[in-house]
Amino acid sequence: EVQLLESGGGSVQPGGSLRLSCAASGFIFSSFAMSWVRQAPGKGLEWVSGLSGSGDNTYYADSVKGRFTISRDNSKKTLYLEMNSLRAEDTATYYCAKALSNSPKNLNYWGPGTLVTVSS
């Protein structure tokens, strides 16, 4: 059974940093692209970042480019999102999602999400 579980969310001041993790199980982690998607309170979904199974190819939304870094440790079956220079508008529930292949398109499984609050 595929399972994804995010962690690392919490409250942080503007300009601060946070690292999210997503622990995966139930599939060959290194064979599939992964993505981060966020949802601000009461708002829609926003694709944030993705990377290939090997981690060689990374992709970012313009809203986070230069501030967020996606990475993965295939030996630990864990996906990460390093978030720096956080802003109030980064406040959201962050979901990790598994792709159907080594490309970030076609997402199938999602984690329950972790809440990030950026506030002074």
Place this chain on the structure above:
Amino acid sequence: QTVVTQEPSLTVSPGGTVTLTCASSTGAVTSGNYPNWFQQKPGQAPRALIYSTSNKHSWTPARFSGSLLGGKAALTLSDVQPEDEADYYCLLYYGGAQPEVFGGGTKLTVL
């Protein structure tokens, strides 16, 4: 900045049929955009329904179907059930450095 547009809200009667659409600011949506559809109920994570325009996941009910319609991606719900009341999001793939864009979502009310 690519914008993906969905109907903000739709209402359907139980047992009825409704079609949700997903349009791209770059032009017609094609199979190359690999349209995905997701359902999200309050307090829950999104659940994938459709990938690559019309393919269903193993858990997707048969009453959900995906297609391309008039230059847009479309999600059709037939024989709508009360439990289908939810927010629905489409996701389009554009390739490049920022390959994925979600639509704004459609709030479906079953009334």
